[in-house]
Amino acid sequence: MSTEQRPTHVSVQLTDCARDDAQAVFAALGRAFPLVVEPAGHGAGATDGRPTVWSTTVDVARSGGHVDGGPLTGAVIADLSGGYQAVGKVREALEECFHAEDKGSASGDQEMEIRLRITPRD
Numbered sequence: 001m002s003t004e005q006r007p008t009h010v011s012v013q014l015t016d017c018a019r020d021d022a023q024a025v026f027a028a029l030g031r032a033f034p035l036v037v038e039p040a041g042h043g044a045g046a047t048d049g050r051p052t053v054w055s056t057t058v059d060v061a062r063s064g065g066h067v068d069g070g071p072l073t074g075a076v077i078a079d080l081s082g083g084y085q086a087v088g089k090v091r092e093a094l095e096e097c098f099h100a101e102d103k104g105s106a107s108g109d110q111e112m113e114i115r116l117r118i119t120p121r122d
């Protein structure tokens with residue numbers, strides 16, 4: 001499986017959350033789009049106070065079905081990076097099943113990065 005970054009790929013990093021919450025977000029994304037890279041945790045179990053980062057890459061070229069969100073026990077910080085349209089599609093998928101609050105963005109010529117605070121829908 002190639003992990004080459006393509007215009008339809010979006011890198012997703014989740015922080016400040018429990019493992020189960022990260023898995024719920026990735027499961028929702030996996031129903032919306034194929035996962036290019038299996039979700040992984042980096043820094044898991046760190047004893048020095050560093051946060052765990054959960055990451056994956058999704059491919060928005062092929063959409064799945066309706067997205068249902070799993071239960072979240074708290075807020076999740078999501079950083080999405082990739083092409084403008086691709087990032088927009090991932091954001092829309094997340095907004096279908098969770099409340100997503102914009103916490104900032106950065107833009108370049110071809111790519112953008114956005115930070116969202118994801119919480120359960122009421």
